[in-house]
Amino acid sequence: MRHTLDIGRNAFSKGLPAHGVELADDLERLVQLHGAETIAAVIVEPMSGSAGVVLPPKGYLEKLRATADKYGILLIFDEVITGFGRLGTPFAVDYFGVLPDLVTTAKGLTNGAVPMGAVFASWKVYDGLMVGPENAIELFHGYTYSGHPVACAAGLATLEIYEEEGLLTRAAELAVYWQDALHSLAGLPAVVDIRNLGLVGAIELAPRDGAPGTRAYDIFVDCFNKGLLIRVTGDIIALSPPLIIEKDQIDTLVSTLADALKRAA
Ligand SMILES: Cc1ncc(COP(=O)(O)O)c(C=O)c1O
Structure with a gap:
């Protein structure tokens, strides 16, 4: 089945997509x-x-x-x-x-x-x-x-x-902080969408012309060298931090990622 529906991607939506x-x-x-x-x-x-x-x-x-x-x-x-x-x-x-x-x-x-x-x-x-x-x-x-x-x-x-x-519900306490931190990346080079739910997040990047996946991979290597392990799926950076993460660690994570995004522009 093929869809042309936009279900909230490329919309920087916070929370569940309203349509789709x-x-x-x-x-x-x-x-x-x-x-x-x-x-x-x-x-x-x-x-x-x-x-x-x-x-x-x-x-x-x-x-x-x-x-x-x-x-x-x-x-x-x-x-x-x-x-x-x-x-x-x-x-x-x-x-x-x-x-x-x-x-x-x-x-x-x-x-x-x-x-x-x-x-x-x-x-x-x-x-x-x-x-x-x-x-x-x-x-x-x-x-x-x-x-x-x-x-x-x-x-x-x-x-x-x-x-x-209390770790099975701790993500709920951090969800808004996490959301705001992730969405602070909007506007950085090549960022076309940001999605979040609980303590999960994704930053979707525009692929480089003729070289899909390379931008996210470069960011993956850059972050790894700075001590941050992220996961990439194509040109989507997926984040799923430990449930014990603290707010200052979220700040470090996001600023490390922001620097890497700027370098990969
Ligand atoms: C959503 C999802 N389902 C299933 C699996 C496979 O799980 P397992 O390797 O434990 O069978 C994975 C593995 O990454 C997954 O992410």
């Missing part, structure tokens, strides 16, 4: 094209982090939920990035108030220190799988390293720290 909810109509179109019986599930990042921090238009997730319900399709949220406090709520499910049938998680589960993932299932899915005999294994699935003791220890320790230090 029509993007969710693609699910309805796919149902009409292929038949609902051929679609088991629709999986989305509730906030598309890996594609360069693309925020969902207002009402988009609600519309996906309604269409999935209408046709008996499961809705899955990939919360590998948004899970565990990134948006200022424990999960994006809490932030958006939309309840999927399954949630996938990983990174924040162990603070990224030890490999581990987890899937949360609704009772509907759970009950649907609990139809075997009494002696059948609950929610039967298995991997060589399922429930690995080291990963479980890291996961439990991380959850304890989240609770003790």
Whole structure:
């Protein structure tokens, strides 16, 4: 499907784009094209982090939920990035108030220190799988390293720290400061959009003629040499600082980035 809709990119918008909810109509179109019986599930990042921090238009997730319900399709949220406090709520499910049938998680589960993932299932899915005999294994699935003791220890320790230090909601306290700091970069060379949500941000750059990605890469190397690790996706700089970041560290991050943006002009 092709879209020419502007959903808030190149608009320096703060918060969720007000328009673009029509993007969710693609699910309805796919149902009409292929038949609902051929679609088991629709999986989305509730906030598309890996594609360069693309925020969902207002009402988009609600519309996906309604269409999935209408046709008996499961809705899955990939919360590998948004899970565990990134948006200022424990999960994006809490932030958006939309309840999927399954949630996938990983990174924040162990603070990224030890490999581990987890899937949360609704009772509907759970009950649907609990139809075997009494002696059948609950929610039967298995991997060589399922429930690995080291990963479980890291996961439990991380959850304890989240609770003790209030980290699952700390991003909400910093969100406005973070937003203002990031948007102070508007007007610097090649910056065409700035997006933010919770403690996530993106600075989208105009690509250099005939050399897409090189501007952001140069900035990545420059920042790295100055002690700041950023992530780039094409010409989009994506930022996802630690949940323990302090305001003065946000200032350092943004001023280091501002200097690098000026040098890469
Ligand atoms: C949004 C998102 N989903 C899924 C994954 C893959 O997670 P894993 O490597 O833990 O399977 C990543 C990895 O970066 C991700 O960013």
